[in-house]
Amino acid sequence: MKPEDVDIHLLIEGLYQRYGYDFRNYAQASLKRRIHNFLRTEGLSSIAQLQAQILGDRSCADRLLLGLTVNTTAMFRDPSFYLAFRQQVVPLLRTYPFFRIWHAGCSTGQEVYSMAILLQEEGLYHRCRIYATDANEKVLQTARQGIYSYKQMQDYTQLYLKAGGQKTFSEYYTASYDNAIFRPALRERVVFGEHNLVTDGSFNEFNVIICRNVLIYFDQTLQNQVHDLFYNSLCKFGILGLGRQETIRFTKYEAAYDDLVRTEKLFRRRC
Numbered sequence: 001m002k003p004e005d006v007d008i009h010l011l012i013e014g015l016y017q018r019y020g021y022d023f024r025n026y027a028q029a030s031l032k033r034r035i036h037n038f039l040r041t042e043g044l045s046s047i048a049q050l051q052a053q054i055l056g057d058r059s060c061a062d063r064l065l066l067g068l069t070v071n072t073t074a075m076f077r078d079p080s081f082y083l084a085f086r087q088q089v090v091p092l093l094r095t096y097p098f099f100r101i102w103h104a105g106c107s108t109g110q111e112v113y114s115m116a117i118l119l120q121e122e123g124l125y126h127r128c129r130i131y132a133t134d135a136n137e138k139v140l141q142t143a144r145q146g147i148y149s150y151k152q153m154q155d156y157t158q159l160y161l162k163a164g165g166q167k168t169f170s171e172y173y174t175a176s177y178d179n180a181i182f183r184p185a186l187r188e189r190v191v192f193g194e195h196n197l198v199t200d201g202s203f204n205e206f207n208v209i210i211c212r213n214v215l216i217y218f219d220q221t222l223q224n225q226v227h228d229l230f231y232n233s234l235c236k237f238g239i240l241g242l243g244r245q246e247t248i249r250f251t252k253y254e255a256a257y258d259d260l261v262r263t264e265k266l267f268r269r270r271c
Contacts, residue, residue, distance in 0.1 A: 007047035008032060014051050019061055021135070022198040023068055025222035031068065038067040062138065069136050072213070073107045074155070076114045078244060079162035081212070084264040086164045089208065089239055090122050099128050099207035102233065104197060105214035106132040109143025110156075113172075114163070115210070116186040121166045125189055131204065133195035144192050146182035153180050197226050202233040209234055212265075213243035227251050231269070240267045 001009070008031070016022045023031060035047065042060070044050050054061040076082050093099050103112050112132040119125040134140050157169040173180040195203070197214070209230050215223050230240055231253050240248070240257065242265040248254050257267035 004032075004047065007051070008035060011035070011047055011051045011054075014055055015061065015064070018055055019058075020196075020199060021061075021065055021068075022196070025198070025219045025225075026068075027217055027219055030217055034068050038064055041067070065136055066138060069134075069139075073110045074152075074159065075110045076156065076159035076163040076165075077111060077212070078264075079159045079164075081241070081264045081266075082114060082118055082163035084261040084266060085241070086118060086122065088261050088266065090118075090124065092237075092239070093124055093128075093207065096207060097127065100204060101128060101130045101208040101210065102204070102206045103130060103132045104195070104209060104211040104230075106134050106140075106143060106192075107136075108139045108148075109146065109192075110148065111210070111212070112143060112190060113146060113182050113186050114160075116190060117160075117165075117172055118163070120186070128189055130190045131206075132190055132192045135194065135196040135198070137194055140192050140194060144187075146184075146187060147179050148182075150175055150178050150180045197229065198222065202229055204233065205235050206233055206238060207235055208239045208241070210241040211243075212241060213246070215246045216243065224251060227253050231256060234269045236269065236271055238269045240269065241265065242267075 012023045012031070016024060035050070039045075039047070039050060042050070042053075042063070044053065050064070054064055101115065103115065106112050109132060112130060115130060116125060119128055132143060134143070153169070153173070160169045172186065173182045211226075211230070215226060218226065227248065234240060239260065242248070244265060246265060248257055248267060257269055260266040260268045
């Protein structure tokens with residue numbers, strides 16, 4: 001093992017032992033790149049120096065957590081996914097008097113609000129509970145507030161329309177200076193909470209689990225672990241939604257799901 005790889009191993013192990021943040025099975029190339037970006041941002045000269053810093057300074061550890069986790073998201077990101085959800089999943093949800101959705105790795109919450117809008121337009125929002133979780137408390141704070149840059153709204157409007165939006169997108173938020181504040185009604189059926197896919201277990205049974213563009217940053221061992229968690233958290237015939245570059249292929253659960261919409265990575269648990 002190269003000296004730098006040893007330092008990274010010790011850093012990640014220290015982060016886990018001291019704070020419980022487990023990055024031991026994250027994809028190494030991505031992890032290394034993010035650590036070096038963080039070193040430059042903090043003005044630190046070595047990984048060993050960073051390790052000493054985080055062990056004695058919780059605020060530095062929290063900043064590192066933000067640097068290591070992936071928080072790229074948008075309203076109606078990949079609009080064809082939401083269009084497929086409207087067309088293929090919504091009719092299934094109509095058969096339930098009540099259903100639960102888990103947005104795992106929800107980041108700053110834009111995709112959670114997207115789902116709330118979709119369900120509201122389909123007349124199903126009052127029959128659901130959405131659990132939006134992330135390992136990072138700081139991004140959850142943003143998600144709970146539902147306040148985003150107003151400059152993004154034009155792009156979000158186009159994505160909303162491509163996703164099959166049925167109204168004027170501006171009806172869902174209030175403009176305030178440089179911000180767009182989403183309607184409190186969109187949070188009425190949402191529970192935001194901290195949950196680490198790496199270290200925490202199942203906390204409920206769900207009809208739908210959505211975890212998009214998170215697994216690509218995990219190695220195969222950790223991906224298998226998360227697939228265990230999702231399978232054991234889904235009810236019979238429950239829906240699993242993954243990101244475009246993610247799959248259940250080559251996992252032990254490949255035969256446990258049917259393709260609902262293969263191109264959009266929407267799967268249905270068989271039993």
